[in-house]
Amino acid sequence: MQTTFIDNLIYFTDLLGTIAFAFSGVLVAGRLRMDVIGVLVLAAVTAIGGGTIRDLLIGATPVFWIKDSHYLLIIALTAIVGMGVARVYTKMPWYILPILDAIGLAIFIVIGAQKALSYGTNGVIAVIMGCITGVAGGVIRDVLASEIPMVLRKEVYVTAGILSGSIYVFLLDFGTGHIAAMFVSMLSLLLVRIPAIFLHLSLPAFNLNKDEHQ
Numbered sequence: 341m342q343t344t345f346i347d348n349l350i351y352f353t354d355l356l357g358t359i360a361f362a363f364s365g366v367l368v369a370g371r372l373r374m375d376v377i378g379v380l381v382l383a384a385v386t387a388i389g390g391g392t393i394r395d396l397l398i399g400a401t402p403v404f405w406i407k408d409s410h411y412l413l414i415i416a417l418t419a420i421v422g423m424g425v426a427r428v429y430t431k432m433p434w435y436i437l438p439i440l441d442a443i444g445l446a447i448f449i450v451i452g453a454q455k456a457l458s459y460g461t462n463g464v465i466a467v468i469m470g471c472i473t474g475v476a477g478g479v480i481r482d483v484l485a486s487e488i489p490m491v492l493r494k495e496v497y498v499t500a501g502i503l504s505g506s507i508y509v510f511l512l513d514f515g516t517g518h519i520a521a522m523f524v525s526m527l528s529l530l531l532v533r534i535p536a537i538f539l540h541l542s543l544p545a546f547n548l549n550k551d552e553h554q
Contacts, residue, residue: 346518350454353522355414357447361477362387362415364440366422367432368485376423382481383419387411387444389477394452394469398459435537441478441490442533445497446526448474449504454518463513467505474501496536496543504529 365386369379388405395403405411426432452473456466475491475498482489490497508525512518535541 349519349522350451353447354451355410357444357451358387358411358414359418360440360447361444362418363422364437364444364478365481366419366426367437367440368481368487370423370426372485379423380416380419382484383422384412384415385484386477386481387415387418389480390448390473390475391452391477393476394455394473397472398456398461398469400455400459438537439534442530442537445474445478445501445533446504446529448477449501449529450508450522450525453505453508454522457509457512463509466509467502470505470508471498471501493542496532496541499543500529500532500536503532 362383365382365384366379368386369382372378374382388411392403392405395401449470451470453466453470455473456469457463461469475489479489479491504525507528508521511521511524516524
């Protein structure tokens with residue numbers, strides 16, 4: 341019974357992350373005035389791109405959205421509803437997209453690490469798989485949108501993901517229950533990422549242009 345509850349919780353949490361990331365893809369597509377197909381593509385790659393790469397790397401094939409088509413249905417519905425919402429609220433605050441991205445990242449880091457562990461990886465690989473799950477979809481989205489991916493900018497982004505994934509793995513090793521470990525891990529990412537968004541916190545940039553300092 342307990343195992344079934346945890347499995348269902350992980351599944352529905354994963355769907356929530358799918359919605360958050362898909363909607364962020366819709367917003368980017370709308371900003372670039374893409375057609376319906378473009379909206380669906382950006383929503384899909386953002387939502388399932390990272391998980392697809394993760395599954396291929398750990399040998400979880402066929403990948404999750406081929407086994408369970410509910411993911412594609414959720415993405416399509418999110419794209420349709422998202423286009424309607426974006427048309428009604430044409431002037432959304434600037435922070436909506438990064439917050440949605442943070443929510444999706446918080447969820448997918450945990451989901452990715454959890455799935456990697458279930459396939460027998462060690463903790464370090466699980467954290468890496470969690471980060472891939474969380475950031476790869478956004479990277480593909482930003483590349484298709486001709487933008488520099490968040491993961492390559494100065495923002496506190498991947499750092500927050502590594503911290504969150506490490507906390508999740510550590511808590512499980514320490515004997516903490518799955519639900520508590522998920523909650524603490526996701527909360528830790530949001531507590532780092534959201535203040536960084538509003539306070540414009542970033543890591544030091546690597547700069548070889550000496551002329552700027554003269």
